[in-house]
Amino acid sequence: MxxxxxxxxxxxxxxxxxxxxxxxxxxxxxxxxxxxxxxxxxxxxxxxxxxxxxxxxxxxxxxxxxxxxxxxxxxxxxxxxxxxxxxxxxxxxxxxxxxxxxxxxxxxxxxxxxxxxxxxxxxxxxxxxxxxxxxHFIVVTPKDSPYQDLDSALKAIADDPGSVPVGAATDDQFPFSLIVNEAEGDPTTINYVTYEGGGEQSTALLAGDVQLAIAGVSEFLPLLESGELRPLAVLAEEPIEGLDAPTTAELGYDVTIAxxxxxxxxxxxxxxxxxxxxxxxxxxxxxxxxxxxxxxxxxxxxxxxxxxxxxxxxxxxxxxxxxxxxxxxx
Incomplete structure (x- = not known):
């Protein structure tokens, strides 16, 4: 890595x-x-x-x-x-x-x-x-998304960046770009849809306007707890207590930003x-x-x-x- x-x-x-x-x-x-x-x-x-x-x-x-x-x-x-x-x-x-x-x-x-x-x-x-x-940041997707894990989502972005809209505030795009770079994709081709907060991103995810989103854990926590959103990865070294989500470190991506x-x-x-x-x-x-x-x-x-x-x-x-x-x- x-x-x-x-x-x-x-x-x-x-x-x-x-x-x-x-x-x-x-x-x-x-x-x-x-x-x-x-x-x-x-x-x-x-x-x-x-x-x-x-x-x-x-x-x-x-x-x-x-x-x-x-x-x-x-x-x-x-x-x-x-x-x-x-x-x-x-x-x-x-x-x-x-x-x-x-x-x-x-x-x-x-x-x-x-x-x-x-x-x-x-x-x-x-x-x-x-x-x-x-x-810590977290990457999420709707519960019925075709992406079952972070690897499949990153592969889809690498294969056809325009087909995978990613919801993120401008500053949250930065850590996600680092993950794509780790996966040997081109961060400059990511199809970002900019939102200023997790509330807007959650609405966009549930409406199908974006397929992935990244923000702080707390911004998605209610919908993660209800099962409406699926966590793909937390950008952390160690698992977060009470959150059933893999870490980027566990998945082999050396991007662990708080x-x-x-x-x-x-x-x-x-x-x-x-x-x-x-x-x-x-x-x-x-x-x-x-x-x-x-x-x-x-x-x-x-x-x-x-x-x-x-x-x-x-x-x-x-x-x-x-x-x-x-x-x-x-």
């Missing part, structure tokens, strides 16, 4: 991120806790449609912060879809500078968008607050607000409510902030750039 540096780096992160957040419970967080921030509601933005991984994360975090009484002011969740998060990213940079009443969910999509040249902005242009979790998720604020976000949210998210990461939420959605808790987060994002961006060049023929 050919090795992909990106896959190795991202999957290895699952072993290291949990140890990266210990430097954040500093005097800044204590000062924020002692102050009067936040004075009113803070909007939690999911820059994608309802049912997407970002949407699920935003609503789960807002609910658990309230349940644990970590944050007592209102946390209204708003969906702001558009071009895989780049529309709201531009709004955050250009319109929200210096504000303290808005935070947004982000993920590895931010790295992928930068690699693809989809936006002039990146994680360096906003205030990165903290990473909270990681989620999608990190976290939160960012506007550029020049006040230090008091940054410290408050870092402290709140760190408290949440060890709470009983979040542990139950993570288990329910098959998320791995991986808290990280400050220099650890910056270093990780820099390294991830480098590897995503290299990987995108591979699958795009660049």
């Amino acid at each position: 050919r090795k992909h540096t990106l896959a190795a780096v991202v999957s290895a992160t699952a072993l290291t991120l949990a140890a990266c957040g210990s430097d954040g419970a500093d005097s800044g967080a204590d000062d924020a806790a002692a102050g009067d921030y936040p004075k009113g509601p803070v909007k939690v933005i999911a820059p994608a449609d309802p049912g997407s991984g970002w949407d699920l994360t935003a609503r789960a975090v807002a609910a658990d912060l309230a349940k644990e009484k970590i944050v007592t002011t209102p946390l209204p969740v708003e969906n702001k879809p558009g071009a895989v998060g780049t529309v709201f990213l531009a709004d955050m940079v250009e319109q929200q500078k210096g504000k303290d009443d808005v935070i947004a969910v982000t993920s590895m999509a931010m790295n992928v968008n930068t690699a693809m040249g989809q936006t002039p902005y990146s994680y360096k242009d906003v205030t990165m607050i903290a990473a909270l979790s990681a989620e 999608n990190w998720r976290g939160f960012y604020g506007p550029p020049e976000m006040p230090e008091e607000a940054v410290a408050f949210w870092q402290d709140a998210i760190e408290q949440l990461s060890t709470s009983e409510s979040w542990k139950a939420t993570a288990e329910k959605n098959q998320w791995t808790t991986q808290f990280m902030k400050g220099e650890d987060l910056t270093s990780y994002l820099d390294k991830t961006q480098q590897q995503v750039d290299e990987g995108y060049a591979l699958v795009s023929g660049g």
Whole structure:
């Protein structure tokens, strides 16, 4: 099997991120806790449609912060879809500078968008607050699909790419392209149909508009549990507890990518607000409510902030750039 540096780096992160957040419970967080921030509601933005991984994360975090009484002011969740998060990213940079009443969910999509040249902005242009979790990707198909396993689906794509429409958000196309490349297919010929979230992809799968789809496990979990969708592979080294699906490692594909998720604020976000949210998210990461939420959605808790987060994002961006060049023929 050919090795992909990106896959190795991202999957290895699952072993290291949990140890990266210990430097954040500093005097800044204590000062924020002692102050009067936040004075009113803070909007939690999911820059994608309802049912997407970002949407699920935003609503789960807002609910658990309230349940644990970590944050007592209102946390209204708003969906702001558009071009895989780049529309709201531009709004955050250009319109929200210096504000303290808005935070947004982000993920590895931010790295992928930068690699693809989809936006002039990146994680360096906003205030990165903290990473909270990681989620493995999964490839699914309808229960009555002719594809009984990943190998048959990849063979069909190699033989006639246009005949196999694949539903995927732009950033989710990246890991699927790596699998096709592993199978000695041509990633540049894949017939992608772009959707911003698992909700749209599920509808398209059940309607027959696409034959395969890839997204985070949680985005397909209800239909996997009901049997309406069949899992072909989880992009992971080890099986996921409670999910009857083979891993890409078991199937001989060396592509095991987990999608990190976290939160960012506007550029020049006040230090008091940054410290408050870092402290709140760190408290949440060890709470009983979040542990139950993570288990329910098959998320791995991986808290990280400050220099650890910056270093990780820099390294991830480098590897995503290299990987995108591979699958795009660049």
